Amino acid sequence: MRIFGLGDLHVDFPANRALVDDLSAADYVDDVLLVAGDVAHRVELLQATLASVRPKFARIFFVPGNHDLWVTGAATDVVEQTSLDRVDAIGEICRAEGVEMTPGQVGALCVVPLLSWYEPGLDGGEGTNAVDAADEVMRRLGRRWADRRYCRWPETLADDAARCRHFAALNEQILESQVETSSTGALLTFSHFCPRVDLLPDVKHLRFKHLPKVAGTPHLERQIRSYGSRLHLYGHTHIPQDKQIEGVHYINAPLGYPRERERWGREGLRMKLLVEDAQAARI
Ligand SMILES: [Fe+2]
Secondary structure, X not given: OOEEEEEXXXXXXXXXXXXXXXXXXXXXXXXXXXXXXXXXOOHHHHHHHHHHHHHHOOEEEEOOOOHHHOOOHHHOOOOOOOHHHHHHHHHHHHHHHOOEOOOEEEOOEEEEEEOOOOOHHHHOOOOHHHHHHHHHHHHHHHHHOHHHHHOOOOHHHOOHHHHHHHHHHHHHHHHXXXXXXXXXXXXXXXXXXXXXXXXXOOHHHOOOOOHHHHOEOHHHHHHHHHHOEEEEEEOOOOOXXXXXXXXXXXXXXXXXXXXXHHHHOOOOOOOEEEEOOOOOOOO
């Protein structure tokens, strides 16, 4: 049983939808797919995509990305829901479609999806000045940043740092209740958001210079390390990555936007093979 990873499917783009639809119905039926978020803005499309891909794999694990949590404006007609409600709705959809959003044993490995968001603190230090400066950047970005327009949060989760803390606490709860203490073998974690700023290229090479402020959260890195994960798949940045840092293998395998694939000189959908044989647990 192999384990593949893929993120940022963005099937709102017809070209991406076609690539996902074209995934072989025969080649992966004994394999596992980890989907690292950002499948679709529209929840109906998210459901349809999970439903169509699900029979092509033995198991699919999923964590939502920011685009999956858009609930207002042009993204959908549903205006009463918050993005936190959407997380729950996606959980229901996954249960109905047989897609897993909670930890599960796969062969000798334990696969652990980690919920998360992003916060300016990924980039910079815990110092007050750094955080203030980051807040200023976010204020200037303002409603030009699409999540500001299309996500809605309850008052208790009014800022990005509060959302990161909330999802990190949910991860702890889920892990405590669901990862059996008898579970053996290596841990493989995945998230939509980025756990470490040094997984991003130097800012001078970034097209979007504010990316480090909206890329991820250090809560993820803390959890990856404290759970003893050996391999972590993430998404969101749309920057392919395959890097070992201090004993953990970090991989980003985005499908990305059609124009990005053009820029990368890549055609088609390339899932990343994360684990050749889940029974052998060599990762
Ligand atoms: Fe994203």
